[in-house]
Amino acid sequence: xxxxxxxxxxxxFYWCASCGGCEEAVVDLAEAILDVVAKVDIxxxxxxxxxxxxxxxxxxxxxxxxxxxxxxxxxxxxxSMARLLRSKSQLLVALGACSHLGGIPGLAxxxxxxxxxxxxxxxxxxxxxxxxxxxxxHYQDNGHxxxxxxLHETVRSLDQVVDVDYYIPGCPPTxxxxxxxxxxxxxxxxxxxxxxxxxxxxxxDECPRKDTKPEKPVFTEFKxxxxxLVDEEKxxxxxxxxxxxxxxxxxCEALCVRGNMPCSGCYGxxxxxxxxxxxxxxxxxxxxxxxxEAEIDRVLSTIPxxxxxxxxYGLPGSLxxxxxxxxxxxxxxxx
Amino acid sequence: xxxxxxxxxxxxxxKFEPRIVAFFCNWCTYLAAxxxxxxxMKYAPNVRVVRLMCSGRVDPQFVLDAFAxxxxxxxxxGCHPGDCHYQEGNYKTLKRYHLLKRVLKEMGxxxxxxxxxxxxxxxxxxxxxxxNQMVEKVRDLGPLNLELKDLExxxxxxxxx
Ligand code: SF4
Ligand code: SF4
Ligand code: FES
Numbered sequence: 001x002x003x004x005x006x007x008x009x010x011x012x013f014y015w016c017a018s019c020g021g022c023e024e025a026v027v028d029l030a031e032a033i034l035d036v037v038a039k040v041d042i043x044x045x046x047x048x049x050x051x052x053x054x055x056x057x058x059x060x061x062x063x064x065x066x067x068x069x070x071x072x073x074x075x076x077x078x079x080s081m082a083r084l085l086r087s088k089s090q091l092l093v094a095l096g097a098c099s100h101l102g103g104i105p106g107l108a109x110x111x112x113x114x115x116x117x118x119x120x121x122x123x124x125x126x127x128x129x130x131x132x133x134x135x136x137x138h139y140q141d142n143g144h145x146x147x148x149x150x151l152h153e154t155v156r157s158l159d160q161v162v163d164v165d166y167y168i169p170g171c172p173p174t175x176x177x178x179x180x181x182x183x184x185x186x187x188x189x190x191x192x193x194x195x196x197x198x199x200x201x202x203x204x205d206e207c208p209r210k211d212t213k214p215e216k217p218v219f220t221e222f223k224x225x226x227x228x229l230v231d232e233e234k235x236x237x238x239x240x241x242x243x244x245x246x247x248x249x250x251x252c253e254a255l256c257v258r259g260n261m262p263c264s265g266c267y268g269x270x271x272x273x274x275x276x277x278x279x280x281x282x283x284x285x286x287x288x289x290x291x292x293e294a295e296i297d298r299v300l301s302t303i304p305x306x307x308x309x310x311x312x313y314g315l316p317g318s319l320x321x322x323x324x325x326x327x328x329x330x331x332x333x334x335x
Numbered sequence: 336x337x338x339x340x341x342x343x344x345x346x347x348x349x350k351f352e353p354r355i356v357a358f359f360c361n362w363c364t365y366l367a368a369x370x371x372x373x374x375x376m377k378y379a380p381n382v383r384v385v386r387l388m389c390s391g392r393v394d395p396q397f398v399l400d401a402f403a404x405x406x407x408x409x410x411x412x413g414c415h416p417g418d419c420h421y422q423e424g425n426y427k428t429l430k431r432y433h434l435l436k437r438v439l440k441e442m443g444x445x446x447x448x449x450x451x452x453x454x455x456x457x458x459x460x461x462x463x464x465x466x467n468q469m470v471e472k473v474r475d476l477g478p479l480n481l482e483l484k485d486l487e488x489x490x491x492x493x494x495x496x
Contacts, residue, residue, distance in 0.1 A: 278395040285430040319399040324443030
């Protein structure tokens with residue numbers, strides 16, 4: 001990569017509970033990545049270069065200019081890496097929806113750990129596990145022992161574990177969003193701590209279909225894209241589809257809508273909204289046409305999975321954070 | 336926000352006093368509650384009333400925020416259908432209530448912890464019975480313990496496997 005130079009900013013990348021898509025987004029910068037690489041020293045990037053934890057441990061506190069960490073925090077190892085990188089970095093940047101708000105892995109907060117373990121290791125139709133063997137954090141055999149990270153009960157966003165300086169939203173952030181954020185961070189004036197590095201307005205604002213968005217769309221049914229021929233020009237809400245655009249931060253240039261799919265909300269809320277799911281729920285429910293309770297229920301029942309829909313990328317970062325433990329679930333492991 | 340010092344009484348389930356946050360519309364339920372007060376009707380002292388200009392002003396975020404800050408139940412009181420000072424405010428509330436109820440259920444919050452009632456300015460007795468009923472139901476359910484502090488504690492005390 002670049003020459004090691006004392007005055008170039010040192011940058012690290014790390015991943016926690018994520019799918020790898022955010023790393024991909026960095027690589028997707030294509031030629032633009034060369035400009036970035038020329039301006040910085042990459043001192044840690046396990047997905048692409050051979051670094052180990054001990055390399056980070058040997059660095060002085062605060063010696064990394066900025067760490068971009070993607071993924072939610074779910075295991076003991078992720079938590080400890082987040083703490084380590086926090087202490088070694090002047091700036092810690094949450095990259096992508098999982099790190100920002102909990103992301104898709106955050107939907108695990110609708111379950112408890114015990115039932116998840118059962119579901120994954122004991123009950124799948126493709127698995128025969130009569131003894132109910134579950135992963136252990138410690139295993140000893142023939143004088144050799146292996147340690148594995150432990151799984152936490154609750155998935156957390158990065159800022160629920162360590163102090164975070166900036167956020168880059170998206171699942172994943174588009175290359176353009178990432179590049180713009182890096183340029184801001186390399187610039188001379190840093191934004192206010194805690195800033196989400198993307199425009200602070202709703203997606204509808206940059207949507208190519210916004211001129212066809214009615215003042216007040218009304219719903220008699222929430223349709224799903226596979227049930228209809230979706231008009232490629234008309235606002236998706238106006239077509240009866242559940243588009244999260246009005247409750248989602250812009251910056252992606254309406255990628256999904258351009259692909260004729262409703263926005264599912266990955267850029268999170270704008271700064272004026274605390275809980276994206278509650279806000280979009282409020283907006284959509286009030287657009288139901290009927291005033292009759294039974295009919296209201298019928299229309300709303302066409303949203304089969306409200307939490308998975310409204311909080312798809314942000315359950316851990318929402319006001320409630322997780323399902324109340326112990327309600328109608330398998331008993332928790334003994335405490 | 337609500338402060339939540341678990342009092343000695345709270346440690347035993349029997350003496351648990353539910354904390355209910357009530358959002359009352361200024362034109363109806365709030366006046367009814369006022370009337371209940373001046374008529375010396377007694378209702379359970381467990382409600383913290385927040386007066387809003389219309390039940391339609393109750394952003395679902397307020398409800399979640401109340402639960403996340405230690406409320407064991409949330410009550411919304413608005414004008415009867417057709418009587419809202421802002422025409423449609425209570426219908427919006429009704430629609431949001433129906434969807435929010437489903438979200439709360441999925442999040443493990445029992446149905447009896449969230450209630451919507453239409454109560455006109457004259458119906459002081461209804462404030463009393465609705466509140467009393469709700470307090471009793473929530474008392475039976477026990478504390479919600481959804482407060483951030485509870486979550487953090489659970490996190491710290493968690494036995495990792
Ligand atoms: S609701 Fe969706 S389709 Fe309509 S303008 Fe907003 S982002 Fe575009
Ligand atoms: S349209 Fe919505 S879901 Fe799609 S990339 Fe943009 S913010 Fe994310
Ligand atoms: S004014 Fe009372 S509910 Fe709208």
